[in-house]
Amino acid sequence: MSDVVISATGVERTFVARGHAVHALGPVDLIVERGQFVAIVGPSGCGKSTLLRIVAGLAAPSAGEIVIDRADGDSPLCSMVFQDYGIFPWKTVLANVRLPLDIAGVARPRANEVARDWLERAGVAGFESAYPATLSGGMRQRVALARAFVANPEILLMDEPFAALDAQLRLVLQQELLRVWEAHRRTILFVTHAIDEALLLADRVVVMSSRPGRILDDIEVPFARPRTRAARATAEFGALEDHIWRLLKGEVEEREHAHDVA
Numbered sequence: 001m002s003d004v005v006i007s008a009t010g011v012e013r014t015f016v017a018r019g020h021a022v023h024a025l026g027p028v029d030l031i032v033e034r035g036q037f038v039a040i041v042g043p044s045g046c047g048k049s050t051l052l053r054i055v056a057g058l059a060a061p062s063a064g065e066i067v068i069d070r071a072d073g074d075s076p077l078c079s080m081v082f083q084d085y086g087i088f089p090w091k092t093v094l095a096n097v098r099l100p101l102d103i104a105g106v107a108r109p110r111a112n113e114v115a116r117d118w119l120e121r122a123g124v125a126g127f128e129s130a131y132p133a134t135l136s137g138g139m140r141q142r143v144a145l146a147r148a149f150v151a152n153p154e155i156l157l158m159d160e161p162f163a164a165l166d167a168q169l170r171l172v173l174q175q176e177l178l179r180v181w182e183a184h185r186r187t188i189l190f191v192t193h194a195i196d197e198a199l200l201l202a203d204r205v206v207v208m209s210s211r212p213g214r215i216l217d218d219i220e221v222p223f224a225r226p227r228t229r230a231a232r233a234t235a236e237f238g239a240l241e242d243h244i245w246r247l248l249k250g251e252v253e254e255r256e257h258a259h260d261v262a
């Protein structure tokens with residue numbers, strides 16, 4: 001029996017801006033099983049962030065239905081990790097990571113212990129008293145990851161979390177995320193513009209059309225982990241990358257053509 005955690009049926013979202021309705025998303029049907037790592041790729045403005053916000057309960061669908069099945073009623077539903085870290089500059093690293101536990105009313109000694117444990121796992125041990133401004137982008141994103149995992153959410157929603165990092169750092173943090181995910185198996189929805197990142201990390205890659213974002217393809221990634229440099233250099237990996245690239249390229253070209261005609 002499969003264990004479905006996210007079940008979206010006919011989900012759509014329309015925004016009204018300056019008197020005009022913008023059909024941003026959908027209809028989208030999406031089933032995600034518990035513990036799956038799902039990457040979402042799609043052209044700019046196709047509604048990827050909107051979809052994450054709907055899953056998080058931060059935005060309501062204009063049509064359709066989304067059902068989230070919680071395995072543990074005590075855990076928060078979702079934690080979000082953004083490209084710009086989303087950590088508070090006026091709080092120390094420890095206080096930032098401890099925040100979800102403070103909100104949950106966990107006693108301070110226990111909260112500090114759990115937060116320190118996650119800082120160590122995320123590779124930021126020793127920086128507990130530092131303020132975010134004194135840290136590099138990579139360190140800040142590690143703090144954001146530690147805070148997301150501390151919350152022990154049912155679902156981790158990651159919106160281009162590594163997009164602002166340089167290529168080497170991005171590789172390091174991708175590996176760190178996989179290491180933590182393999183140990184703790186949270187369900188992850190991970191939005192990225194990088195096809196290779198999606199194929200490196202995810203169990204499934206959901207490819208979206210240009211706005212209004214619909215699902216063009218939903219691909220099971222057939223490569224065993226760890227997906228080493230050698231595995232990524234194979235013809236199979238290249239062919240899948242190419243397939244996704246062609247889908248996205250077609251979408252972008254079609255949209256540009258529509259603009260030319262208009």
Ligand SMILES: Nc1ncnc2c1ncn2[C@@H]1O[C@H](COP(=O)(O)OP(=O)(O)OP(=O)(O)O)[C@@H](O)[C@H]1O
Binds near residue numbers: 015017042046047
């Ligand atoms: N609050 C809002 N009011 C009006 N329009 C909005 C609002 N939020 C998003 N949109 C529009 O909805 C569309 C989808 O936006 P969204 O941010 O979800 O796309 P995205 O795929 O995440 O984009 P990107 O890849 O550029 O981050 C865009 O055209 C955007 O301008």
